[in-house]
Amino acid sequence: MxxxxxxxxxxxxxxLFLSCYSVRxxxxxxxxxxxxxxxxxxxxxxxxxxxLDTIVTVKTTxxxxxxxxxxxxxxxxxxxxxxxxxxxxLLYLATFGRKxxxxxxxxxxxxxx
Amino acid sequence: MAITTKTARTRWNTLHKNGPFPLKWFLSTKLxxxxxxxxxxxxxxxxxxxxxxxxxxxxxxxxxxRSIGAKWSxxxxxxxxxxxxFSAHLNIKIPIQSSDLHAGTSYExxxxxxxxxxxxxxxISHYLENLGxxxxxxxxxxxxxxxxxxSTGVHGSAMDVGSVQDYVVGxxxxxxxxxxxxIYLERHTQPALNDSFANKIKARVIRNxxxxxxxxxxxxSFGFIHGVVIExxxxxxxxxxxxxxxxxxxxxxxxxxxxxxSTFRIPEEIDTxxxxxxxxxxxxxxxxxxxxxxxxxxxxxxxxxxxRYKEIFGDPIPFMKEFIYRDLIYLFIKISExxxxxxxxxxxALSRSILPAEDDVIVxxxxxxxxxxxxxxxxxxxAFGIAHTDAPKALNVLSKLTIDEGPVPGIFAMRxxxxxxGLLAFTRFPTTCMLEIDGIQWKGNGNIISLERYAERMIxxxxxxxxxxxxxxxxxxxxxxxxxxxxMYGNDAxxxxxxxxxxxxxxxxxxxxxxxxxxLGLSHYFTNADPNLVASL
Numbered sequence: 001m002x003x004x005x006x007x008x009x010x011x012x013x014x015x016l017f018l019s020c021y022s023v024r025x026x027x028x029x030x031x032x033x034x035x036x037x038x039x040x041x042x043x044x045x046x047x048x049x050x051x052l053d054t055i056v057t058v059k060t061t062x063x064x065x066x067x068x069x070x071x072x073x074x075x076x077x078x079x080x081x082x083x084x085x086x087x088x089x090l091l092y093l094a095t096f097g098r099k100x101x102x103x104x105x106x107x108x109x110x111x112x113x
Numbered sequence: 114m115a116i117t118t119k120t121a122r123t124r125w126n127t128l129h130k131n132g133p134f135p136l137k138w139f140l141s142t143k144l145x146x147x148x149x150x151x152x153x154x155x156x157x158x159x160x161x162x163x164x165x166x167x168x169x170x171x172x173x174x175x176x177x178x179r180s181i182g183a184k185w186s187x188x189x190x191x192x193x194x195x196x197x198x199f200s201a202h203l204n205i206k207i208p209i210q211s212s213d214l215h216a217g218t219s220y221e222x223x224x225x226x227x228x229x230x231x232x233x234x235x236x237i238s239h240y241l242e243n244l245g246x247x248x249x250x251x252x253x254x255x256x257x258x259x260x261x262x263x264s265t266g267v268h269g270s271a272m273d274v275g276s277v278q279d280y281v282v283g284x285x286x287x288x289x290x291x292x293x294x295x296i297y298l299e300r301h302t303q304p305a306l307n308d309s310f311a312n313k314i315k316a317r318v319i320r321n322x323x324x325x326x327x328x329x330x331x332x333x334s335f336g337f338i339h340g341v342v343i344e345x346x347x348x349x350x351x352x353x354x355x356x357x358x359x360x361x362x363x364x365x366x367x368x369x370x371x372x373x374x375s376t377f378r379i380p381e382e383i384d385t386x387x388x389x390x391x392x393x394x395x396x397x398x399x400x401x402x403x404x405x406x407x408x409x410x411x412x413x414x415x416x417x418x419x420x421r422y423k424e425i426f427g428d429p430i431p432f433m434k435e436f437i438y439r440d441l442i443y444l445f446i447k448i449s450e451x452x453x454x455x456x457x458x459x460x461x462a463l464s465r466s467i468l469p470a471e472d473d474v475i476v477x478x479x480x481x482x483x484x485x486x487x488x489x490x491x492x493x494x495x496a497f498g499i500a501h502t503d504a505p506k507a508l509n510v511l512s513k514l515t516i517d518e519g520p521v522p523g524i525f526a527m528r529x530x531x532x533x534x535g536l537l538a539f540t541r542f543p544t545t546c547m548l549e550i551d552g553i554q555w556k557g558n559g560n561i562i563s564l565e566r567y568a569e570r571m572i573x574x575x576x577x578x579x580x581x582x583x584x585x586x587x588x589x590x591x592x593x594x595x596x597x598x599x600x601m602y603g604n605d606a607x608x609x610x611x612x613x614x615x616x617x618x619x620x621x622x623x624x625x626x627x628x629x630x631x632x633l634g635l636s637h638y639f640t641n642a643d644p645n646l647v648a649s650l
Contacts, residue, residue: 028430028485031236032256035183035201037139039126045488046128046183046256073146110236113144113156113205113229 020085020103026078027109033078034108044079044107052104058097066100072108081105115156115163117142125197128184129492130554131589134192137176140167141199154313157205157229157340161287161295161315164337169290171196171624178624179333182258183233186265186587187494190332193627198337201258203231206240209342215304220282220344225305227285227314229340230260234277237343238480246345247479250274253440254486260338265587266330266538268547269483270394270411270528272370276540278329279533283342285316286328286335289621293317296336300325301650305342314340319649327612330535332586332635334625335613348418351393351482354379355438355471357407363397364408367504367527367546370395382414390414398444399525401512402464409468411438413482422476429477433484438471441526441551446489449522449553456555460520468524493523493564495571496549496585500542501529503580507548514574515550518562523552536609537602539583547585564589572597598633610635614642 024043036048056066069077081104088101118141124133142163150156171178176195183201184191191197209225224246228237234248235255241247250271257267259277268276283299283306297316299305304320311318328335362377369375378389394413419425433439437447452462475482499507504527515521528547533540540547557563562570569591575582583601584590591597598606613622619638626636 029239031239032233035199035233037125037141037181037184037199039130041130041488041490043488110204110233111202112236112240113147113153 020083022081022083024079024081027076030076030078030109031112032110034072034074034110044105047079047107050106050108052102052106054102055091056100056102058100067102069106073111074109076109077106078109079107115142115144115160117163117167125192126184127187127191128488129187129490129494131187131493132189132192134189135194136192136197137194138196139199140196141202142167143202144205153205153207157207157227158315160203160205160229161339164287164339165290165294167196167198168287168337168621168624172290172620176624177627178337179627180230180260180337182231182261183256185257185261187492187589188587188592188629189627190265190586190629191261192629200231200260201233203229203339204233204236205229205340206232206237208244209306209310213306213310215307218304218306220305224345225282225342226345227283227340227342228259230258230338232259233257234259234262235480235485238478241345242348242478242480245348247348248277248343249280249346251277251479251483253483255480255483256486259341259343261587263329263341264331264333264338266533266535266540266585267587268528268530268540270396270530270547272393272395272529272544273391273531274393275531276533276538278535278538279531280344281329281341282344284325284328284338285314285340285342286337287339288336288617294336294621295339298325298328299342305344319647321646321648321650324612324616324647326534327536327609328616330533330538330586332537332630333627334622334630334635336617336621336625348478350416350418350422350476351413351479352382352416353411353413353475353477353482354382355409355411357409357468357470360406360408363410364505364508366395366410367397367508367529368502370501370529370544377410379412382412395529397527398438398441398468399508399512399527400463400466400468401515401525402460402520403467405467409438409471416476426474426476429475429481430484432473432475433477433481436471436473436475437469439484440486441524441549442489442492442494443486444468445522445524445552446492448524456520456522456561459522463524491554492551493554494549494551494585494588495568495590496547496588497571497575498539498542498545498547498583498585499575499580501544501546504546504548506578507546507575507580507582510574510578510580511548511550511571514570515567518567518570520561521550521552521567522555523550525550536605536612537586539585539601541583541602541605542581545583549585549588565591569594576600592629593632598635606635610637611639611642612646614639615644615646
């Protein structure tokens with residue numbers, strides 16, 4: 001009985017940490033995404049996809065812009081997919097908002113010439 | 114300096130995963146940064162120098178070289194086993210000034226733009242819109258590069274306009290590593306730019322209708338297309354309707370294209386005498402497995418541009434995102450989401466279903482009506498060009514084949530395109546009906562015909578019924594079908610080879626020949642080709 005309860009609780013907490021949802025935001029009226037030759041088989045196929053997977057520590061002085069993206073030659077973002085997890089929310093709550101999990105997939109706007 | 118990244122690879126694939134194909138080297142060139150080389154012409158010429166270096170490397174190593182854009186083609190036309198070059202970062206756009214115009218030109222400078230090969234349709238549209246201009250036509254979507262579009266003949270269904278290559282008025286080709294291997298080519302009867310502009314891009318000028326028309330749809334084999342001069346037009350709007358109409362009326366229209374005297378009419382689209390207007394675009398969707406008595410048709414009318422169109426008609430993009438008749442693959446994928454995965458069960462479900470109605474009317478720019486489609490999974494597409502007068506007969510023949518010898522997980526559509534002057538343009542009939550079947554990839558077995566066999570049978574039945582046809586260069590087909598190029602193009606295939614042989618050295622012709630070309634017998638080189646074929650007239 002005790003073993004079963006432990007297992008159920010473990011699965012429950014694991015699912016909390018692994019469960020997630022994502023939201024994709026895309027610019028619809030720009031010149032289009034930065035292209036790449038990849039073998040992806042999803043909506044970002046044919047695009048140069050970059051990822052950011054980190055935990056940022058937010059201080060009062062960095063609260064405005066805890067993350068800066070410098071990798072876009074065009075200086076602009078075309079698509080951003082933000083992924084949220086229960087683990088991330090728990091971390092946020094446990095640290096009173098000081099530590100934040102960041103999981104972002106992004107595509108830059110194609111540099112225009 | 115433009116920089117090329119060279120990566121060793123073992124394979125390459127198309128966007129819709131119609132491969133994989135073997136590959137040795139993948140090359141990707143990026144332009145010099147604007148901060149270091151601010152002038153567009155300097156960056157353009159710098160890229161030309163880099164491309165000549167890459168061509169020399171291929172030549173010195175006795176290897177093939179093929180440039181690719183957005184890799185939307187489903188055939189192997191874009192593939193080379195040795196060196197493939199990703200050109201999509203080469204996207205300079207240069208507006209032509211009145212001082213650049215040829216003295217005898219009929220073009221307006223504000224409509225002419227030199228666009229580098231890697232410019233995608235979407236970004237060219239964006240660029241032109243900021244100048245109050247528009248492309249004349251595009252494909253059903255917007256991700257292809259301009260170099261890829263004209264090499265393969267990308268088309269929409271603009272009945273009286275043509276394909277993408279038909280608004281190209283100048284070609285900047287790089288045919289080898291030597292200084293005189295940079296060429297600016299245009300028609301001698303319709304010159305666009307003067308020699309002074311050609312000098313700015315370090316090109317020697319050839320004005321020759323025959324050569325231009327041969328190189329226009331060059332299958333990636335007439336040298337590296339560095340840039341093209343396109344003719345745009347003033348901004349306009351498109352008003353899109355989808356209606357389900359009696360299939361006999363829909364098919365009669367495919368045969369006559371006589372909208373003015375048709376029983377089909379949209380109350381808002383009539384002239385002052387009450388006769389139906391001729392649309393800009395006509396497309397018919399057909400579920401060959403269903404006995405439905407009505408076909409969904411898409412008609413689009415061209416309207417003057419009104420900057421308040423979003424206020425008046427609403428933003429077209431949210432509509433387009435939900436719009437099921439975006440392109441044929443998209444429609445099919447959306448339908449297939451609701452059905453079983455097993456192909457026989459899927460086809461059974463398809464036979465019981467009807468293609469949905471779609472009543473929203475959408476108004477937008479060409480870039481908004483033919484909007485993003487992108488990757489929709491592993492897809493196939495077969496597309497035949499036939500005279501529009503043969504459209505009902507060809508549909509009947511190919512539908513019967515698909516039902517009798519299938520099942521094939523795809524559905525048909527028909528689009529209509531004005532004749533192209535390109536020698537190997539598949540839009541070679543006065544008005545070509547592009548009869549296409551798009552769907553999801555499948556594996557053939559003892560019970561289900563394979564794609565390869567189906568593609569072969571499509572050619573056989575069209576030949577048996579004496580229906581002249583061409584095949585879309587960028588779609589799936591039995592390209593190894595005996596005598597295919599000559600059957601489709603007659604003497605024009607041989608003439609194309611003569612022009613190519615006259616323009617390219619034998620060594621460079623080999624560099625620009627891939628397996629696709631060899632399979633079709635279009636890589637042959639005539640050492641005695643008439644040099645007058647490439648004379649500037």
